[in-house]
Amino acid sequence: xxxxxxxxxxxxxxxxxxxxxxxxxxxxxxxxxxxxxxxxxxxxxxxxxxxxxxxxxxxxxxxxxxxxxxxxxxxxxxxxxxxxxxxxxxxxxxxxxxxxxxxxxxxxxxxxxxxxxxxxxxxxxxxxxxxxxxxxxxxxxxxxxxxxxxxxxxxxxxxxxxxxxxxxxxxxxxxxxxxxxxxxxxxxxxxxxxxxxxxxxxxxxxxxxxxxxxxxxxxxxxxxxxxxxxxxxxxxxxxxxxxxxxxxxxxxxxxxxxxxxxxxxxxxxxxxxxxxxxxxxxx
Numbered sequence: 001x002x003x004x005x006x007x008x009x010x011x012x013x014x015x016x017x018x019x020x021x022x023x024x025x026x027x028x029x030x031x032x033x034x035x036x037x038x039x040x041x042x043x044x045x046x047x048x049x050x051x052x053x054x055x056x057x058x059x060x061x062x063x064x065x066x067x068x069x070x071x072x073x074x075x076x077x078x079x080x081x082x083x084x085x086x087x088x089x090x091x092x093x094x095x096x097x098x099x100x101x102x103x104x105x106x107x108x109x110x111x112x113x114x115x116x117x118x119x120x121x122x123x124x125x126x127x128x129x130x131x132x133x134x135x136x137x138x139x140x141x142x143x144x145x146x147x148x149x150x151x152x153x154x155x156x157x158x159x160x161x162x163x164x165x166x167x168x169x170x171x172x173x174x175x176x177x178x179x180x181x182x183x184x185x186x187x188x189x190x191x192x193x194x195x196x197x198x199x200x201x202x203x204x205x206x207x208x209x210x211x212x213x214x215x216x217x218x219x220x221x222x223x224x225x226x227x228x229x230x231x232x233x234x235x236x237x238x239x240x241x242x243x244x245x246x247x248x249x250x251x252x253x254x255x256x257x258x259x260x261x262x263x264x265x266x267x268x269x270x271x272x273x274x275x276x277x278x279x280x281x282x283x
Contacts (some may be wrong), residue, residue: 003058003088004277006270007031007242008063009116012191014268016054017278026050030064030116031080033073035189041080043215051084054244058088062277064098066117096121098126101276102269109263110229112221114251115241116195118144120225122235131228133187135190143221145195145243151213152197153180162209168200202246214247218254226260236263 002017007030016023028048031041045051060080068074074092083089099111100123113125114119118141119134137146155161156169170177183193204210218241226232244251245267255262266272 001054001057001058002274002277003054003061003085004270004274005061005065006095006102006268006273007063007097008113009035009066009189010099010195012065013018013268014051014159015153015270015274017274019242023054026170030066030192031077032068032075034067038076038080038083041077042083045084055085056087058085061085061088061090063090063092063136063248064095064272064273065092068092069094069096087199092169095119096130097128097236098273099150099240099269100271102240102272103264103266109235110232110237112220112237112239112244113223113241114143114221114239114244116145116191117141118147118221118225118241118243120228122229132225137194142224143197143217143243144241146191148201148213148217148243149197151217152201153184153194156180162207164207165200165204168203169197171243172200173197198243211250215254218247218251219257222254222258222260233259233261236261238265240262240264240266240269241279243265 001261004015006013009032012030013025015025026048028044028051044258044276047225061138063081065077073196078090078092096111096119097112099113100121103111104123105111106125110120110122110125117128117134117137122129122131141147141220152161156166157180184190187193201210201214226237237255244265248265251265252262
């Protein structure tokens with residue numbers, strides 16, 4: 001029995017595959033070694049009825065997660081998972097690797113993440129290469145949910161938002177300088193807090209101001225994270241994540257301006273990842 005997990009900083013999707021069928025996916029909070037202790041990971045899994053039900057049956061677990069890019073951070077996640085899945089052979093890798101497998105399969109291409117955070121890589125069919133580093137939500141994450149959230153909140157405080165959006169944020173979130181500073185500077189997981197404001201942008205996605213904001217942010221992402229690959233106009237460029245999915249019309253317009261050929265745009269790569277690993281296991 002194979003279990004595959006795709007974890008961003010906000011949410012982790014899990015799906016089990018057997019020889020006969022796939023067990024419907026379930027979700028937990030996302031696990032990022034920068035933000036979550038081993039104890040937190042284990043306690044969260046214990047709260048999941050689906051995870052508890054199958055824990056002792058899992059033979060092989062593939063976990064792809066945001067922040068799981070170095071040996072020590074991979075070990076942090078693997079150690080926690082081993083406590084909960086005692087019989088599983090566990091493999092932990094970066095979410096970019098999962099993105100490449102989910103979108104490229106065994107073919108060359110560029111795979112991008114546009115969700116709570118953002119990143120990109122080139123996959124030659126066997127190995128993943130990163131041309132520029134991912135700087136996280138404080139220094140980078142261009143075009144991501146946390147990036148746009150940061151833009152919205154700063155413009156809110158500077159009173160530079162359109163009135164319809166300013167009033168919506170006050171109504172839905174009770175926003176004030178004190179509330180924002182508390183959540184950004186004093187509470188954990190500020191990247192998830194910042195990304196939560198994408199819902200408000202989605203509600204007004206047909207407004208010119210919002211379209212221009214998204215267009216500019218995605219243009220910055222493409223310029224930094226895609227054009228850095230010399231062959232970016234020669235191979236398909238794939239995207240995964242909620243920002244790419246819900247604003248794909250603007251993303252397509254941006255990519256067209258760079259003469260980039262878009263491949264797949266996938267909201268949740270977990271289905272593709274399960275197909276990829278199950279095919280490998282039976283092949």
